[in-house]
Every structure is written in structure tokens, then in C-alpha cells.
Amino acid sequence: MAEQFAEPVRQHLYSLNLGPQHPSTHGVLRVLLTLDGEYIVEADPVIGYGHRGHEKMGENRTYLQFMPNTSRIDYLSGLLYNHGFCLAVEKLTGIEPPERARYIRVICAELNRISSHLLWFGTYLMDLGAFTPFLYCFDDRENILDILDRVSGSRLTYSYCRFGGVTRDIDDVFIEQTRAFVKRLRSRWKDYHNLVTKNVIFIHRTRDVGVIDKDLALRFGVTGPNLRAAGVPFDMRKVEPYEVYDRFDFEIPVGEKGDALDRYRVRLEEMEQSCRIIEQALDQLPDGPYRQERVRLKVKPPRGEVYFAFESARGQTAYYLVSDGSPYPYRCHVRVPSFGNLHCLTEVLRETLVADAISILGSIDIVVPEIDR
């Protein structure tokens, strides 16, 4: 893209505060831009406006008490974070959840992943100036929220998983609704493609914009769909299969050059793959208990540590728990994917236009509270 623009003349540089109050910074993010006309000379993301100290809170709470915090770290894929935390503690303690619980968790987690991607789709298009797809996505997303609300009792911050199972069993209505949703979502792809993917303005706004290639991703620790768009098939669900992901037949969509268009395609395809996982999980869903009965409320893991990585909607996420044998974690660190994804913007945003900065910021799909923790 850069060669298309004339060589910028570094004369009258000025700085522009993009945020913390701005329509498209997705939360309270501030990017301090040094501009030359409309060209960005330097971009310095300033984060921390939403710092709540989740890691410190983790040290002050029992493992179970920290569960609600996890879904507030990234409020758009809260269930995935619950799930990951559960798995980390189970691995540390040695709790084995029953089969049915594993499947329920996977189904709900994948539903949550789709809802997160749908929201990204809508807001990204809104960043590009198209308002309508946003409401189409929200219409679909609402279905997921209803389904998950029915089973977990909340729409965003689920806290649905428990050590050794889930809080509540799913019933036939849930299965029916989920199947109906998957069917409905599949019938909507055509609308999305007609409205957005084939739109010539959209293609021109995204092709070759904000290229994050493999080398850049490696230097900045970029993961998730942003990395896969660069052509690296790296997905925790395949590379280090946790839960029951190794029993499903699904693909990892990859892009070619890592521009915004690739990222868009990868996420769209990922939703379809999540649909496949959900369908297979529903087909294989075993009967039996939905939670392990003999789990103490105050879990006491043995001394030691665990680093558990899983794939959240935005990339590779990990909990690093250190236990001293008490019911309180000695250290509870969360590796969040948006941290690296946002950091690489300092490099990517250089020599682009303000309009592209917004587009790139939207295309990497950050959730700022997740970075701030």
C-alpha cells in the first residue's frame, strides 16, 4: 500500500489524540498519533484506562471466587475465559469432569466464539462506515445470547463453568435452539457476502491494508485470527487439543498475506468451523452427569504451577497459576492475546492514513479491558 502514496514530507508534524473518547477505539483506548497531514508518522497506543487489577484480585480470592472475574477480563468472550480458567484449575488440581460436561462446555464456548466474531464483524464494518451490517450481526448475535442466557442465566458475563463441570445441565430446548441457530446462521452467509464481501468499496478499503506478516507476528507475539491470516495454521484447539476438541473434524482457516481482507475472511470462515464443531458436539453429546459431584467449594490444589493455554476468540490466551497449597492462588497471571495484537500496531500504523488506522484497529479485533486487565 505504502508505495502508492507519495513520500511524506516531514515538515509540519502535529499530534492527535485518538481517544480515549472516540467512536471507534472499542473501549477506552488512546492512540497518540503523530501526524503529517493525514499520514501517520508514529503511533503510540496508551493503555491502562480500564485497569482493574484482575491479577491482584486473583491472589485475594479463592479459585472459585475468581471465576466471575475471568468473564470480565474479556467481556465479549467471557465463556471462553471461564472455560480456560476451569481447565487450568482442573489441570492443577487433577479434577476430571464427566464427558457430558466437556461437550456442554465446548458447545457453549463455540457459541460464544461465534457471538464474539459476529460482534467484531458488525463493529468492524461500522468502523469502515457501513452501518447496516452491524444490525444484521446483532440480530444473529441476539440468538446466541438468548440461548446462553437460558442455560447460564446471563448474557455476557456467564461464569457458567465450574471445576468439574458446569452449573446447569442443558435440555432438549437448548439443543433444538442451537441446531436452529446454526441452520439460520448458515442461511445468512449469503446476505453477508452480498452485502459486504463482494462490495467493491469494502475490498478496496481492506486489501493490502495493515499487513501483519509472519515475521511481524513473531516479533510482537501476535496470535489468533490475526496470525492465521498471515498463513500460520496455529490454533490451540489443534496444536494443543484441550477438552474434547481432538474428537471433532474441523479446519483452521488461514489467509495468505495477512492484510485486513485476510483477517476478515479468516474470521468469517472460523464462524463456519465453529458451527461444524457445535453440530458434531451435539451429535456426539453423551448422557450422564453434568458435573463432578465430589469437588470441594474451596479447591485446594497441591503446590506447584500450571500454564494453561487455550484459544479465545481473539487468540492464544493463557492462565499461569502458581499454587502454594492453600485455597488462594499465589500468583494468577493471564496472558491476553489483544496485548500483543495491539502492540504490533506501533509498527503497522506507520505511514498509513488516519482512515486506515481506524480500519486496521478494527480489523485486529481488540477488546481494551482485556489488555488492561
Place this chain on the structure above:
Amino acid sequence: MAARDEVVRRLREMLGEAALAPDEDYAKGVSWTVQVPAASLPEVLGVFKEAGFYLESMTGLDFQDTLEIVYHMNTYEPRSRMAVRVLCPHDGEVPSATGLYDSALWQEREVWEFFGVRFAGHPDLRPLLLPEDSTERPLRKTFGTVHAYRKREEIYG
């Protein structure tokens, strides 16, 4: 796997057998743990860099007797994650990894503001998530409510 084995081989030569501890069944989520003296950290991370690893996560642990910085290195292959652990006294210094990994720019800033570990050679040690003028070190066990402040061997001994 190949990248991991290559790193293990080179680190064995560099640090000796005792510094490396394997974890065959991946129970802790890492395949090898490498205990590194602070001085040789840049070389060790350089080995990782050459093998195509990225700096996945970096965090600190506060013990009564010492601070410990844990680097989790990973590459795009199954079961390749390795932990690099560096001990550092409470007022000590650790060489910065910013020359090798750009992601360390922010991650070191985070560890610096939360634990007070100085990274020698970091170009821009400003607080990242905390307010610009903060002097507290919130993740040290001397700050706020804590349930336990232990010696390192109480957990890892």
C-alpha cells in the same frame, strides 16, 4: 518439535544438563523449564529467537527471598512451549530482551511497573497500565491484602 529439540540441544551445551528440566507429559503446560542466571539471559533468548520462538508471556513472581521472572517461549508447533526462569533480587536488574523481541517492550514495562524489576537496556521504562505517576508496585506481596508471602522453596522446593 524440531525447533524445540534444537533449542534444548543448544541450551544444554550452553548451560549444562542441570539447568534444564523436562516435563514429559506436559502437566504444567510447558515441555522444558530452563533456569537461567540473569547475566546469560540475552544469549538464551537469542537461541530461542534464532529457532523461531516468540515471547508468549512474561511475568513475575514475588517471594520473600527473591523475585523471579518467568518467560514463556513458544513456537508454531505442537507442544513446544518452554519456560525460562530468571531469579532476581528485589532491588536487582535483569537484562532487557527488547533487542530480540519487540513484544518485550510492553511486557517488560508491565513487569517493571507491577514488580519493580528494572530491565537494563530497556529504552522506555514508563508505566504501561498504571497511571503515569504511580510509584506503587501492586503485584508485590507487600502491597494491599495478601494471603501468603512465602519463600521460594516453600512452593518449588
Place this chain on the structure above:
Amino acid sequence: MTEAVTNTGGDWLRLIVGLILVLIFSQLNALFLVWLERKVAGHIQLRYGPMEVGPHGLLQTIVDGIKLVGKELITPFKADKKLFVIAPVLVFMPVLVPFLVLPFGPELIIRDMNVGLLLIFAFSTFSVLAILVGGWASNNKYALLGAIRSVAQNVAYEIPLLLSVMSVVLMVHSFKFSELVMAQQRIWFIFLQPVAAIIYFICATAETNRAPFDIPEAESELVAGFHTEYSGMRFGLFFLAEYTNMFIVCAVATSLFLGGWHGPFGFSLGIPGVVWFLAKTYFLLFVLMWFRWTFPRVRFDQLMNFSWKVLIPLSMLNLLVTALVLKFV
């Protein structure tokens, strides 16, 4: 009224009555358009739009207007106060003038000047000055960026706009609206000048800062562009001016390319001319809204490239071909 027109003071009376009608019409029209836009947006987006105030929310914009009037007029501390106050007035005044020459019907032109078309373009370019003044005076970087973008965009799109209009003028040999419309009694110019019509409509979209060319006020990039700092009725004036501008460009398109008050191919079907005129104009307005709620926004450099590299050569070529055909055929 016909009596008044025939006596000596008739010309003046006609003008005064006309002006009052223009004021009323332009205000009502703008209010209606705002409502229509929200309704169109709603129905495109699987929702209803305003439904609460009045039947199908018809009175919503009036209530919004009252709210805007009641709001505090905030002037930023470091703004250029005089210019800041003048800008909204500056943007709203010129948009009233074109109504004087718009041919609503065979008898419904307030002043059928022989430079009518020129007058409209002269006054509609005025709004860009107001935007520049408003953006500059706000002393806000977003507003300034919006103003700069607006000026560049208007300069770039004025040229193909006028060139495409020129090819119609060449065919009629007149700038007078009544003659331009009369020439289309049999066949509308959109069939004779399809390229010019399309170029005109694209440029008109850009001239009125409408999506997908709404970069001067690009919400997701520049917060609100040139009117970021404006509040209350000052903002309301920018808003009303935008919608009145839309009406004007669509009305001009109707009279230049869609046969004005004429029905298709000379058949009026017994419907009065003014109804034909308004129906066509509102259809074009609907198309503008349709654009806005369907397309993403183009980027600034793409917008400029499109004008300078595609539209201007194409409209030049169109003008040349028109001239050659008129000369030799």
C-alpha cells in the same frame, strides 16, 4: 394570487410570496427528509425507526428540533468566536437561494432566470466555505481535518459535476431551467446522456458529503468532522443545510436528466407536473439514502483518485462526444 400577478406590483408580490413559500417548504422538507432517512435506515436495518411521536414517528424530527433549540450553545474556549458563530448561518443561507430558480412545475418557478443553473452551482459551492470556516474556527483537530477534507473533496468533484452538466447545456443552448425542462418533453436526457447523468449523480453524492463519500464528517474516523464542536441549534443548522442541499442536487438532477415536471415520453397520465417533479426528486433522495445505508465509506485518497483519474477524464470525453455529435449529426 393570479390577480395579483397581473397588476404592476405583481412581480414583487410574487417574489415575497415565493420567498415565504420557499422558507416554509425548505424547512418542512428538511424535517421530512430527516424523518424519511431514519425510517429508510430503520427498514433497511431490520427495525422500524422512530415510532413513538406521532403516527409512525412523523413528528419525531419536530420534537428533536425543539430539543436542539433548547440546548446550550457551547462555544469552545479557544475557538475563534466570531467565525464560530457565523459558520452555521453561512452554511444555511445559501441553500435557500436555489429554491428561487428550481422548476417545480410549468407555472411554479419563482424566478425563471436565464442563468438559473449557474446560480444554483454558484450558491451551492458556498457551503464549502462555511464548512471551512466552521472547521477552522472550532480550533479542534478533528474539525480541521474534516474541513480540509471537505474543501479538497469539493474542489475535486465540482469539476466533473459541471462538466457533466455542460453536456446537457450544450444540447439545449440555455442555462434557463424552463427551457432545459421543456427540451425533455419527448425524451428525458437520461436516455440521451446516460454517462453525464451517472457522473452527475455520483458527484452530487460527494458534493453533499453523503455516504459513501461522507469523509468530511466520517463518524468513525473524525468523530463528527467539521461540526464536532457545534451543539444545539448551531449543529441543527448544519444538519438542516445538509438535507436541504440533498434536495437541491436531486431537484437539479430531476430537471436536467429526468424530465422535470414531464411524465415519461410525453405522457403525463393526468398527473400535475409538480407531483411528477416531487416524485422523481424524492425517488432520487431515497436512492441517496439507500447508498448511505448500504456502502462502507471510501478512503480519502481513493476518493480523490476516483475523481481526478476516472470521473474528470470521462466527463471531458462525454462533453467532447456530445459537442462532436451536435456539430456533425
